[in-house]
Amino acid sequence: MAEAETDARRLATEARDRVRFEEEALELADQVFRVARRLVPSREEAEDLVQETYARAFRSWRSYTPGTNLRAWLMRILTNLNIDRGRREQRAPDTQPMEEGDYFLYNRLEEATGADDEERIVERLSQDSIVEALSNVPHDFRDAIVLVDIGDFSYQEAAQILDVPIGTVMSRLHRGRRVLKSELAEAAVGDES
Amino acid sequence: MSGFEPICEKCEERLQPYLDRELSETERLEAEVHLEECEYCGKRYRFEISLRRYVRSACCSEEMSPELKAKLANLRIAD
Numbered sequence: 001m002a003e004a005e006t007d008a009r010r011l012a013t014e015a016r017d018r019v020r021f022e023e024e025a026l027e028l029a030d031q032v033f034r035v036a037r038r039l040v041p042s043r044e045e046a047e048d049l050v051q052e053t054y055a056r057a058f059r060s061w062r063s064y065t066p067g068t069n070l071r072a073w074l075m076r077i078l079t080n081l082n083i084d085r086g087r088r089e090q091r092a093p094d095t096q097p098m099e100e101g102d103y104f105l106y107n108r109l110e111e112a113t114g115a116d117d118e119e120r121i122v123e124r125l126s127q128d129s130i131v132e133a134l135s136n137v138p139h140d141f142r143d144a145i146v147l148v149d150i151g152d153f154s155y156q157e158a159a160q161i162l163d164v165p166i167g168t169v170m171s172r173l174h175r176g177r178r179v180l181k182s183e184l185a186e187a188a189v190g191d192e193s
Numbered sequence: 194m195s196g197f198e199p200i201c202e203k204c205e206e207r208l209q210p211y212l213d214r215e216l217s218e219t220e221r222l223e224a225e226v227h228l229e230e231c232e233y234c235g236k237r238y239r240f241e242i243s244l245r246r247y248v249r250s251a252c253c254s255e256e257m258s259p260e261l262k263a264k265l266a267n268l269r270i271a272d
Contacts, residue, residue, distance in 0.1 A: 051261070058269060105240075122243040128251075130252065134252060
């Protein structure tokens with residue numbers, strides 16, 4: 001009798017925890033989608049990936065430790081699913097990304113436009129060209145940029161999500177941003193010189 | 194200073210770690226002293242800040258559809 005009562009109470013607590021978990025996870029969906037959208041090439045794939053992520057998260061909610069970072073926990077499921085499904089677009093293995101110094105993009109834009117106002121120069125880049133340039137960055141670098149610069153994850157969180165050391169996140173991020181700027185320079189002013 | 198000096202090269206190397214707050218205190222101060230007097234590097238640092246903001250807004254412009262949101266809510270197991 002007393003045992004049945006404890007069981008009932010335990011079930012009620014669990015049900016309540018579960019509802020809370022699901023609500024908190026759903027509140028993060030917009031942010032999860034935004035990151036997913038930049039990790040895969042199309043909107044459809046991002047939507048599928050987010051759905052699979054939530055389906056898995058809701059099934060394995062017990063493995064989430066309350067009070068820890070739920071957004072990072074969800075993102076880890078998402079990046080693992082993305083890798084498992086081989087959804088990453090295939091890149092030619094021998095393409096070495098172009099990587100210039102950190103002033104390269106500014107220098108090229110200044111040369112090409114003759115403008116020397118940094119705000120105006122940034123506006124020469126279209127939003128589409130930025131999205132396109134980011135999609136051309138090799139995925140290891142891009143994942144770091146997407147998590148840190150777009151998803152607002154700390155290096156530490158990004159390292160846990162990607163399962164690599166923090167130093168690797170930092171070097172991928174720095175190199176990735178330089179590749180991104182080289183891609184933007186190419187898109188904005190061509191690569192004839 | 195207005196052109197590209199050896200110290201500007203060092204400053205270029207430090208652009209990302211500076212903005213990411215990864216420099217040591219000494220390195221940071223060194224960078225700031227240089228940035229204060231070098232318009233060449235100052236412009237490029239300000240450009241980087243605008244660019245980061247711009248990349249973020251360009252890459253976050255697509256919102257999730259209400260349909261997807263409804264689908265996710267339907268995946269809930271609890272009721």
